[in-house]
Amino acid sequence: MNDLYKKQVSNALVSWFEEEKRDLPWRKTKDPYKIWVSEVMLQQTKVDTVIPYYERFLTKYPSLESLANAEEEELLKEWEGLGYYSRARNLQAGVKEVIEEYHGVVPSTRKEISTLKGVGPYTAGAVLSIAYGVPEHAVDGNVMRVLSRLLLIKEDIAKPKSKKIFEEAVMELIDEENPSSLNQGLMELGALICTPTKPKCLLCPVREFCTAFFEGMQEELPIKTSNKKTKLHKMKAVVIETKDGKILLEKRPSKGLLASMWQFPMVELPTTSHTIEELIEHDYQIRIEKGKEIITFKHIFSHLTWEMESYEARLKDDMELPINCKWFTREEIVNQPMPVPVLKIWNAWKERNL
DNA sequence: AACGCGGGGGA
């Protein structure tokens, strides 16, 4: 890249961004805490999904201190449905570190901000450039796609080490005057114009500088390998209610999928022909009688599928429960953060029992 | 370097 090319590209990109940028809630502020919250929510999550969560979250936790002092249960309730719940736990841990180690001021160097829980190379660069105007790269999947086309970079973006090439490219392009708009411009271009399939090249502000467009290769880039196999887990869940209206929930293990979240008692169906009643009795040490079916659905995670056949059941007699199980009243259940598949069952059960 | 982590949207 020669100096003229760099200047032309960054100028075109920054001007386009300033002119065409979407009106998003986190673009009304430069508060590093709020930018941080938005960037964490935007990891692996689409803009349209994030907007309502972002608004509610900042109404409830408008400052570092309010989030640091929040109960984890309440915090996760705000996060309910967003997924990747460790993001919320790491965000709170990071916020606590800022208060304890940095007198409540989000650090403004890559070295320091990167030590915070949940802040990796991308989030560090995003907060630094957007909130503080520091000329740092913020390379996410969008940026890699845009740059691979613009500069005809044929490196496999699935490989961790190829990210360095894109970070170096951003550091060459970065506008010392406005690193915020350059970084956001790259991401906005990836979201609106330079999309994964069918890029809208005719509307692109940097088309005349785009090597892939010149070569007619924009649909072929970026190069991305990797294909993970997924495993199928068939699960069944049951809503068990006592005569005095208590409902049984089970707390998931503190590590792994949906860590520490509450769910209805669930069993993985083995190939043998046991009934769910027998399996529940074996796993939970209680006897139930089969009631009416509530809801059947399939929920697909990246690596497993929950086939939910859930039904309402009555208790026959009480025995010793496993320690990770607890009886809840309806009111208590409402305050528990629950993942989407569990919420589906809960909502279906409530509807039946209005 | 490879894997696990949710949920929504598009092919």
Added chain:
DNA sequence: TCCCCAGCGTT
């Protein structure tokens, strides 16, 4: 219906 998306922490 299935496949894809994609930063960060852990291993």
